[in-house]
Amino acid sequence: MPELPDVEIFRKEAEMSKNSEITGFEIDDKDFVELNQSKFNNNLKGKKFKDTLRRGKYLFMKVDDESGIVMHFGMTGFLVYKKENDDAPDYTKCSFVLKNKHKLHYISKRKLGHVKYVGKIGDFIEENDIGPDVLELSEAEFISKLSEKNSMVKSALMDQSTVSGIGNVYADEILFQSEVHPKQKANKLDEKKWKTLHKNTVKVLKKAIEKNADVSKLPKSYLLPNREEGNDCPKCEGKIEKIKVSGRNGYYCPSCQKK
């Protein structure tokens, strides 16, 4: 479930591999992993992960100031740090082996993510048009980004080049708490709604990180633990309905979130 909060949890997992010599790289699916053995030997072997950096849904693991590993988790990817004799999880695609024999495993059930080496992380961000991390933005910056979009507000929130980190699931929660209809045009909202959206974006994402990105542990008053068609709205007498926006299924409460 990799949206911003999930990737933040993976980042913390990756932190455990920091400052230990990287001695090996195991590839389980060479068609998927965009880092081969010789590239590993030339750029990573013998070095250490010095720092981790998350931007939106991307995770970077730096081996020096500019270069390192970039990971994206698609819809089903995750990262796990294991001690010496633990088995790699099912669907492990590749693993970094550290000097103490501990391993950092990248797992993906569907092949929609990426693992690769980049020489210049800054260039990678620019080339892929990855927008500013939504938790790094000030309210004013957030509003100026959103108010420029003529698209449906849900699509705007999920557009990674506008602001990065929000996906289909958390977008539903942010809109629910802000009482904004997902198909409302982003640039047609008023100043007050934009502010509300920003406030709830920060609140929801931080709460999710606090709960280890486990949606079921979110407060009962949230939409996500109840995110199913026909369920009772946690805030009013209405029922949750399914709605398709830009080809993705979402859920909302028609009586709380009016157009």
Place this chain on the structure above:
DNA sequence: CATAATGTTTAAGA
């Protein structure tokens, strides 16, 4: 067996 799934990229419309 058909469908839907947290992701992004693409191609098509406007």
Place this chain on the structure above:
DNA sequence: GTCTTAAACATTAT
């Protein structure tokens, strides 16, 4: 060209 939207992508679980 630019912006927005829907389909396509690959694979698995239901």
